[in-house]
Amino acid sequence: MNNLIITLKKLIQLQIYDQEIIDLEEEINSIPDQISQLEKTIESLQKNLDTDRNQLKDLQLKIKNRELDLQSVEQQIKKHTQELNTVKTNEQYRALLTEIDNLNKQKDQVEIEIIELMETIDKSKAKTAAAEKEFSLKREEIQKQIENLKQKKQNLENTLTEKIKEREDFAKNIQQKFLSQYERIRKSRDGAMSPVVQTERGYSCGKCNMRLTEQEISDINKYEEFIFCSSCSRILYIPKDLEEHQNIE
Numbered sequence: 001m002n003n004l005i006i007t008l009k010k011l012i013q014l015q016i017y018d019q020e021i022i023d024l025e026e027e028i029n030s031i032p033d034q035i036s037q038l039e040k041t042i043e044s045l046q047k048n049l050d051t052d053r054n055q056l057k058d059l060q061l062k063i064k065n066r067e068l069d070l071q072s073v074e075q076q077i078k079k080h081t082q083e084l085n086t087v088k089t090n091e092q093y094r095a096l097l098t099e100i101d102n103l104n105k106q107k108d109q110v111e112i113e114i115i116e117l118m119e120t121i122d123k124s125k126a127k128t129a130a131a132e133k134e135f136s137l138k139r140e141e142i143q144k145q146i147e148n149l150k151q152k153k154q155n156l157e158n159t160l161t162e163k164i165k166e167r168e169d170f171a172k173n174i175q176q177k178f179l180s181q182y183e184r185i186r187k188s189r190d191g192a193m194s195p196v197v198q199t200e201r202g203y204s205c206g207k208c209n210m211r212l213t214e215q216e217i218s219d220i221n222k223y224e225e226f227i228f229c230s231s232c233s234r235i236l237y238i239p240k241d242l243e244e245h246q247n248i249e
């Protein structure tokens with residue numbers, strides 16, 4: 001058994017742990033944004049509903065004012081009708097009749113407006129009621145999604161804690177010297193390990209595509225020490241050798 005091959009295999013496994021940890025962290029970090037997006041959706045739906053409610057309130061205020069106008073016109077009509085009994089001249093009488101006639105026309109106009117407003121209010125009420133119902137359903141659905149996301153985040157955090165522990169335990173089985181080299185490269189690169197790729201044109205680093213020399217391949221094949229890619233500095237290995245080694249084990 002070649003110790004360096006065993007170490008390389010362990011480091012490849014360690015890299016899998018590290019990638020899993022990175023993926024978990026990314027997923028966890030994306031959740032608060034998702035939650036805040038959902039909260040914004042609720043706020044925006046709430047605003048739309050508030051607009052409907054305010055429109056209804058405005059209409060209700062408008063109709064109240066028109067009803068007061070109607071009352072005032074009716075009072076004037078009543079007052080002038082009573083005055084008809086007290087006028088002294090025909091001229092005054094006719095003037096009052098004209099005045100009453102004009103007021104009656106005003107009254108008709110206001111009544112028409114009130115009826116129209118009542119119809120608009122009915123429509124607005126129905127629209128607001130439907131919007132309220134829809135909002136309440138949507139909010140409930142979104143709140144459920146938020147709760148699920150919070151739960152998911154909690155679960156992912158637990159998984160992450162376990163994964164980090166597993167990774168640390170696993171790393172204990174790797175010689176400190178090699179582990180340090182791995183860690184140093186990992187900090188500046190995404191993944192410290194790179195498989196050698198063989199094509200018709202020769203060998204190259206699987207991560208950065210740098211061409212490798214026959215000498216480098218021969219050095220890797222010795223499995224005495226790590227051979228680093230001259231371009232990206234990653235630790236090179238030949239996948240086939242590691243697979244074969246597994247079969248021998």
Ligand SMILES: [Zn+2]
Binds near residue numbers: 206
């Ligand atoms: Zn490279």
